[in-house]
Amino acid sequence: MESNPPLLTTYKTLFAKYPRPVYPSRIDAIEECDLPIIDLSNLTSNNINLVEKCKKEIVLAASDWGFFQVINHGISHDLILQLTKLQVELFREPFEKKKQEKLLELAPENYCWGTPTATNVEQLSWSEAYHIPLNSISGSVGGSMRKIIQNASRAMSRLAHEMASILGAELGDMNGSYIKQNCTSNTCYLRLNHYPPCPEPSGAFGLAPHTDSDFLTVLYQDQVGGLQLLKEERWVNVRPKPGALIINIGDLFQAWSNNLYKSVKHRVVANSICERFSVAYFLCPSYDTTIQGYSDPAIYRRFSFGEYKQQIKEDVQLTGHKVGLSRFLAL
Numbered sequence: 001m002e003s004n005p006p007l008l009t010t011y012k013t014l015f016a017k018y019p020r021p022v023y024p025s026r027i028d029a030i031e032e033c034d035l036p037i038i039d040l041s042n043l044t045s046n047n048i049n050l051v052e053k054c055k056k057e058i059v060l061a062a063s064d065w066g067f068f069q070v071i072n073h074g075i076s077h078d079l080i081l082q083l084t085k086l087q088v089e090l091f092r093e094p095f096e097k098k099k100q101e102k103l104l105e106l107a108p109e110n111y112c113w114g115t116p117t118a119t120n121v122e123q124l125s126w127s128e129a130y131h132i133p134l135n136s137i138s139g140s141v142g143g144s145m146r147k148i149i150q151n152a153s154r155a156m157s158r159l160a161h162e163m164a165s166i167l168g169a170e171l172g173d174m175n176g177s178y179i180k181q182n183c184t185s186n187t188c189y190l191r192l193n194h195y196p197p198c199p200e201p202s203g204a205f206g207l208a209p210h211t212d213s214d215f216l217t218v219l220y221q222d223q224v225g226g227l228q229l230l231k232e233e234r235w236v237n238v239r240p241k242p243g244a245l246i247i248n249i250g251d252l253f254q255a256w257s258n259n260l261y262k263s264v265k266h267r268v269v270a271n272s273i274c275e276r277f278s279v280a281y282f283l284c285p286s287y288d289t290t291i292q293g294y295s296d297p298a299i300y301r302r303f304s305f306g307e308y309k310q311q312i313k314e315d316v317q318l319t320g321h322k323v324g325l326s327r328f329l330a331l
Contacts, residue, residue, distance in 0.1 A: 003092050004196040005113035005128050011121055011200055018120040032237040036061040037244065041072035043162075055166050062167055062249050066262030067229055069244040070163075075155045077243065080220060083152045086145060087277055091128065091194040098128075104146055106136055115208065119320045126204040126270040130192040134185040153190045156218045156281035160188075163247050164215055164283060171257055171294040182285035183215065193278045195226065198270035206268035206276065211324055212250035213312060214282045219246040224276040229266040251308070251325050252285070255300045258293040263325070300328045 038061065042054035061068035090103070098111050113128035134157070137150050164183070165176035173179070195206040206226055221227060227238040227246075238246070254263040268276070285291075287306030293299055308328070315323040 002095055003098075005095050007114055007124075007126050007196065008199065010114050010118075011124060011126075011204065014118060014121045014124060031234075032239050033231065034239055034241075035246065036065060036068040037241065038068055038070050039072050040070050040074070040162075055169075058163065058166050059170050062247075062253070062261040064262075065231070066249045066264035067238070067266070068247055069241055070159075070247060071241075071244050073159055073245050075152075075159065075245065079148075079151055079155060082148045083220075083279060084222070084277060086148050087192050087194070087279065090130065090192065091277075103130060104132070104137055104149070106130075106132065110136075117316050117320060121204065123208055123320050124204060125207045125268075126198045127193055127195045127206050127268070129194065132190045132192070134188050134190065149190065152279070153188075153281065156190070156279075157185070157188060157283075159245070160216060160218050160281055160283040163218075164253075167216075167249075167253060167257075167261065170260070173294075179215065179283070182289040183283050184286075187284050187286045189282055189284065191280045191282065193276075193280065195268060195270060195276040195278075197275055198272055204270045206270040208321075209265050209267040210322060211263045211265050212248060212282065213252070213308065213322075213324075214250040214284045215252045215256075216250050216283050217246075217248050218281040218283075219248065219278060220280075221246065221278040222276060224271060224274045226268045226271055226276050227266065228269060229264050231264075235267075250283075252291050252305065255291050255303075255325055255328070256294055258295055258299050298330050300325060301330045303328050 036057070038054065038057050040054065042050045045051055058068070103110065110131045111128070112131060115123055115125045118124040132149060134153050137146055137153065161176070161179060161183070164179045168176055168179055198204045221240055223240045223242065225237065225240055228235045229238060248266065249261045249263050251263045253261045285305050287304065287309065289305045290302060291305060291308070292302040311327050312322050312324070315321070315327070
């Protein structure tokens with residue numbers, strides 16, 4: 001039985017309605033880049049100068065790039081191997097089974113593929129994913145699968161909170177209480193991503209251009225490549241680095257920091273030959289959490305995360321894409 005979702009059928013249907021393909025010249029990045037690489041082992045050094053230097057590197061990378069890579073991050077290679085092996089097994093299951101079964105007692109809608117709201121091929125994401133809320137993996141069903149996902153999410157959560165604490169301290173949240181209080185296992189989630197090979201010669205986005213709607217994201221990607229980010233109005237390829245994890249800033253940190261930190265538009269380009277796997281951890285607050293600039297004058301008006309998510313939903317339904325922070329500019 002076929003394991004991949006019917007993405008080609010969906011592509012052809014959308015193309016027939018709106019014949020504007022994503023030509024390769026539009027999805028090929030101009031150059032390849034190495035993101036800033038930060039060695040997190042320096043945070044535990046007995047040399048206070050090394051500790052402070054490392055923190056400054058994190059703040060600078062979040063400000064200049066909005067993306068950076070971390071090494072010696074404390075998440076073991078064995079755990080990442082276990083998670084990726086599990087991920088491959090999950091996505092190898094027949095498509096009909098993935099649609100219907102409850103992974104770890106999750107609702108079937110936690111499995112998703114393509115872009116249900118897409119009205120043309122440029123909005124279609126050539127991918128499938130499992131969306132796993134952290135508060136859903138504390139039960140007893142699932143055995144070793146649940147244990148691996150629990151261990152991975154806890155490790156990525158620790159890293160996300162460590163990065164957010166350092167970035168928040170620059171904004172005056174010296175003890176990290178704001179993130180600790182508002183971003184918990186009840187609000188954050190893990191996403192397992194699979195990008196099947198794309199046979200469409202015009203090319204497609206594995207994941208359409210977007211910014212993340214959280215505080216920050218921790219990303220593991222395999223060595224296939226395909227992640228691109230917008231840097232100085234040009235798309236650049238992010239070169240995978242073995243053993244490194246990617247940290248990228250989300251919209252909420254940009255709003256809180258008054259644009260000090262950058263939530264950068266990024267995308268994944270589908271590969272015509274190789275499939276690609278990634279795992280993302282999203283540091284999200286509760287829906288009633290208030291977001292406001294840390295200093296005056298504030299660039300964005302005060303808003304709740306729930307209000308922000310609702311506006312995104314309405315914009316996607318109306319226009320087919322997320323508008324984001326520009327909806328919340330202060331008057």
